[in-house]
Amino acid sequence: MQNDFVNGLRGAGVARVELVEGQHNMTVKERLGEKGIWWDAKEHPRYGDISAYRDEQSDYIYALGGPPTSVKDFASANYVYQVRVHKDDAFDLSKYEYWHGRKIGWMQEPLRSFTPESAVMWNVGQGQIVWSPFYKCYFFVHTGECRPPAVQRALSFSPTHPARHLSFD
Amino acid sequence: MKRWQKYLLSGAALVLFAGFVFKSSDIPLDAGSFTQVLPGGTPEEKVDNTREYGRNKITIASTEWLGYQLSANTCARRDLGFTGKLGDRWYALHGDALWCAEGISNPEGDIEYQKMVRNTLSLMGDDVLKPVDLYTDGASPVQHPTQFFPIREEWGENVLSGFGGTSICAITDTMGIVYYAPVSFGAPSLKMACQRRA
Numbered sequence: 001m002q003n004d005f006v007n008g009l010r011g012a013g014v015a016r017v018e019l020v021e022g023q024h025n026m027t028v029k030e031r032l033g034e035k036g037i038w039w040d041a042k043e044h045p046r047y048g049d050i051s052a053y054r055d056e057q058s059d060y061i062y063a064l065g066g067p068p069t070s071v072k073d074f075a076s077a078n079y080v081y082q083v084r085v086h087k088d089d090a091f092d093l094s095k096y097e098y099w100h101g102r103k104i105g106w107m108q109e110p111l112r113s114f115t116p117e118s119a120v121m122w123n124v125g126q127g128q129i130v131w132s133p134f135y136k137c138y139f140f141v142h143t144g145e146c147r148p149p150a151v152q153r154a155l156s157f158s159p160t161h162p163a164r165h166l167s168f169d
Numbered sequence: 170m171k172r173w174q175k176y177l178l179s180g181a182a183l184v185l186f187a188g189f190v191f192k193s194s195d196i197p198l199d200a201g202s203f204t205q206v207l208p209g210g211t212p213e214e215k216v217d218n219t220r221e222y223g224r225n226k227i228t229i230a231s232t233e234w235l236g237y238q239l240s241a242n243t244c245a246r247r248d249l250g251f252t253g254k255l256g257d258r259w260y261a262l263h264g265d266a267l268w269c270a271e272g273i274s275n276p277e278g279d280i281e282y283q284k285m286v287r288n289t290l291s292l293m294g295d296d297v298l299k300p301v302d303l304y305t306d307g308a309s310p311v312q313h314p315t316q317f318f319p320i321r322e323e324w325g326e327n328v329l330s331g332f333g334g335t336s337i338c339a340i341t342d343t344m345g346i347v348y349y350a351p352v353s354f355g356a357p358s359l360k361m362a363c364q365r366r367a
Contacts, residue, residue, distance in 0.1 A: 010353055011350070019256065052251075116201070116215075117201065
């Protein structure tokens with residue numbers, strides 16, 4: 001089964017947003033990259049499309065996204081890949097590190113091999129990562145592939161280790 | 170659909186749920202390795218680091234349907250949203266927002282729509298189902314949320330272009346970064362987009 005979701009996807013971009021002084025409001029100060037794109041979807045995962053998270057445990061920012069649009073088959077197109085960057089370097093593309101799997105780890109070389117080994121999750125919708133100070137682990141609460149979209153699962157998540165799906169009674 | 174499946178994604182941790190605790194040293198490097206037997210009986214070593222590992226010792230305690238997330242100050246239906254914290258406040262970045270049609274002030278129920286914007290910004294407060302939209306059209310008596318990320322027509326963007334932003338990630342207490350995935354087209358027309366989303 002081919003993945004038709006990729007139609008029209010241009011890539012992944014980043015933007016700097018700032019609070020308006022004295023107000024609980026913010027503006028978009030700039031969108032970086034060529035026509036607002038840092039990672040072209042033809043070659044790179046759409047980092048941040050699945051989730052973006054500022055880790056309060058380490059000052060790193062993690063961005064997770066699906067594979068490039070060159071990955072066509074349904075199963076392969078549902079793997080998720082990740083990058084990280086220290087918050088102070090977030091607007092410098094050259095400082096990003098790419099997760100190449102547990103054996104190789106973080107590399108400054110962009111990921112070019114999109115496999116279950118270099119992926120971090122499979123078949124998850126968009127969601128949000130939350131740190132639990134009580135259980136001392138991360139949770140990824142996400143939607144599923146069902147229609148209409150709904151919160152389908154939550155799973156314990158670590159940036160570099162296999163996830164566990166939590167059971168719903 | 171079970172009741173828990175209707176719970177909407179929200180930045181506030183409203184659902185009591187549990188996870189498991191594993192120290193990084195507890196998970197061996199080859200946790201993703203497994204042997205697959207091919208047709209014919211030949212074993213092949215594979216690695217899949219997305220496979221679950223270990224035993225989950227904790228289950229979900231309970232879930233509770235709280236309701237649809239709407240707005241404290243505008244009349245629209247929303248698509249998926251993500252929250253992020255800047256300073257001491259949480260902000261939500263939502264996707265598509267469908268404006269309720271003229272004359273409609275209650276977004277609940279079976280309603281008509283008049284317009285759609287592709288991303289909105291709101292301030293989370295005590296009522297997670299009623300965030301305050303920070304960009305509105307100022308209309309009276311009913312306001313509608315307007316676009317947070319300005320459309321860049323020189324890049325080929327228009328109101329039909331999908332956006333796909335996720336959580337605002339704080340760099341400082343007053344500045345953050347947003348990752349997004351723009352789409353060249355979202356729908357052939359606004360009318361069709363509203364119909365598709367409703």
